[in-house]
Amino acid sequence: MTRSSLHGEEPAVEGATALAVQDGGAAGDHDPHNKGDKKGENREKGEKGDDGDIEHEVAGRRPRRRILRWSATVLSLVILATAGAGYFYYQHLNSNLRKGQRSSGDFKAHRTKPNPAGQTPLNILLIGSDSRNSDENVALGGSRENRGNPPLGDVQMLIHLSADRKSAAVVSVPRDTRVDIPQCTDPDTGKVYPPVNTIINESLARGGAGCTLATWENLTGVYIDHWMMIDFAGVVRMADAIGGVEVCVKHNVWDRNLQTQRGGSGLKLTAGKHKVKGKQALQWLRTRHAFHSDLGRARAQHMYMNSMIRMLRGQNVFTDTGRLMGLAEAATQSLQVSEEIGTVKKLYDLAMQLKTVPTDRITMATMPNVTDPQNPNHVIPDGANAAKMWKMLREDVAFDKNGPKTEAKKPSEDETPATPSVAADRLGVLVQNATRTSTRAPVSGRAGEISRQLRRKGFTRATADTSAAGSAEETVVRYPSADLEGDARSVAKALGIPMSSVKRSTDVSGVTVVVGADWRTGVTYPKESAPKAGDLPENSDALNGSDESQCMDVYEPYRW
Template sequence: MSTDTAAPPSHRRGRARNGRARRPRRLGRRIGLGLLVLLLLAGGTGYWLYSELDGNIKGVDIDDAIGKDRPEKLPTSGQNILVLGSDSRAGANAGLKTGNVAGARSDTALVMHIPEGRTEAVAVSIPRDTLVSRPECTKADGSQVAPAERVMFNSIYAQAGPACVVKTVEKMSGVRMDHYMEIDFAGFKDLVDAIGGVTVTVDQDIHDTSSGLDLTAGTHRLDGTQSLQFVRTRHGVGDGSDLGRIGLQQEFMTALLGEIKRQDLLGSPAKTYKIADELTSALTTDSELASLTALAEFGRSMNGVDPARMETIMLPVQYDATDPNRVVAAEPQASALWKAIREDADIPESAKKSPANGGRS
């Protein structure tokens, strides 16, 4: 989850250590930050009894900030949630050595679609270097931000705030976001530290002066700071691609979820409280979800989702014609993807193919 801006024109897909090409990512093996957050909310019902956690959660009135200039809600009971991982350098994040860029960015962005019936889900990852059209937005202080073309997606958070990110996603997709969730870097670090670290295995030395990560090939137990460096690293592994780093982030989240399951953290009230305290302290949601009661109810509604039928894919993108270090939505794949989500329909396989990723999802 890095905030440096250049991305090389070559975005080769990673390969497993046995040399075989990786299959399309499924939740059972690859899980993004947003999926982890929702699974924690859905799986740990006991910790919602701790009323003091309620004050940890920050709320953003997305509806008020955007107004009525939004797509219509789904005619079904399906849900769409925008999940952001932010890297603000303010507050507890200021001391984190995870890069050299000031300000704040939405480094990880997932549009989670949960179809009617709540038995399956798909998460669409939007690459941070995607060039998009930013609509006119209202900032938290009431000031206006003019619309702009060819804006890098992950810069919108700093330019105009989270409500503008939601509005931008809605404009580019035609999909109404029912909810918004955000977790910051400091919260990510503290969550990893709260569970005692996460074990990862790397098949080559990683020395990345930009992220600060310095690992030899082999198995390592990463603390919170090292975990942040790991998911943000780009220059020290593979071809240095931004698209390839999406897979690295998802692989780490798989290890994190596995660690939670291995320690039975969601089955122990004391351990669950510790995780929940860190998670809610780092969590910002839309105003409708900004309470334990609302989050608990939403979590319970997710209990019927079958993890085997949850899938993460990347928004189909292609290299920009004038700037090979940037990508743009690939057509007609992107439009077909968003259309399927709007209609609560199955996503065609053709809509998962990304030209910038070798024609793979």
């Protein structure tokens, strides 16, 4: 037990003693436990020492002790004040964040299985809202007549971070893509919106960002961990905080009203490279007509993001406290996020994970698409090419070819052996036709055709589901509980379905075969080669993050 605890002295004295020793004083002069130093004891008691000079000793020691005690007290207060300020600032940043429900719609996507190291990919949906529900947004986005209307999700990008955190992909879906939007419930009002087939940007108005997330999951089959949403004003704040991003145009551009085309972002630049920030950055990200179409706008957005990443890396912003605080303030004021990442710490942790990816392992792409036969102003997913991109995301296959050249491991059907619980002729199997897509009608009779094939294989209790055809990109075999895993695997084996497509699900009450859009003909599942790194469809408009030569073409009517 220390002397200060015995006599009830303030802890600061003990700290002052330690400081005095460090300051060069003799240990014996300041150690209250040094019993061999009689002079020290006499001096502390105010008695005469050998030289009889009491006044000298008192005058020499007491002021110094008071100074040290005062210094230690002040230091403690400074530390406490700094810590308190940091805590209150952290709470301030957290209070800036607006949060919402992760998903508000029906979905059936499942997480990707961990890799051999136990890691899983991370998927984040980034939504750009066209909300005009504030003076600031109306001033930036125009269209005052839309004030008060539910916002639309005009920009939608999926950020995919690989399980090993060594590569990343960003995929845009054009706002006018016709898709199936599932049933969604508005988390604020409780209003239920029925499923509908329409353009994807309307999903935001039918249950918020959580409905857009559910729409993406149904479109891609990719499990999405989080969403982030930003509006016009937020883009301007973030662009200012970043300090400007370099962009490039091949010609003088002025995106404005024309006699033949109304609207325009107002972007006006001369040919060449420019650093855009604030409102001008928003104009760049919103420009559509001058960049030919929504597809051109997506490409311009990808160029902006690649350039921004290169700039932030070059400035090493994560070690610059002032810049980092400015970005944190702007980000928390600008972003709305799904509730499970609704703290500054969690957002910072996400940023640190994204920061580890080299720029030459970042790929920006657009969903392969074709013109919608129902409306020439809309697009639809490009069948097999879009399905290939979604498969690469689900299986965590890199979009670039710059990773280590390793041979892909072939999945083994015996890695997780499971024994059927009953004989094949006693197992009830339901077969569902889910060959319908947002762009193609279902193939009639598929459930009956596959159930008959199963009966020929010995599963005599297999039956076809006669309810309305569903929608699934890929064929799966679902089972509800662990005791039926072996049965589900035996059904998959009989049909040639890969074991990776056998999924446990609470959406079914027994073994269920869901015949997806990838199996529209035949009774044996078509074998597909595993996707390879960098093997993207040609019409995915892929851009590599390290490519600094990117420059936008300008549609001729908007040149000046």
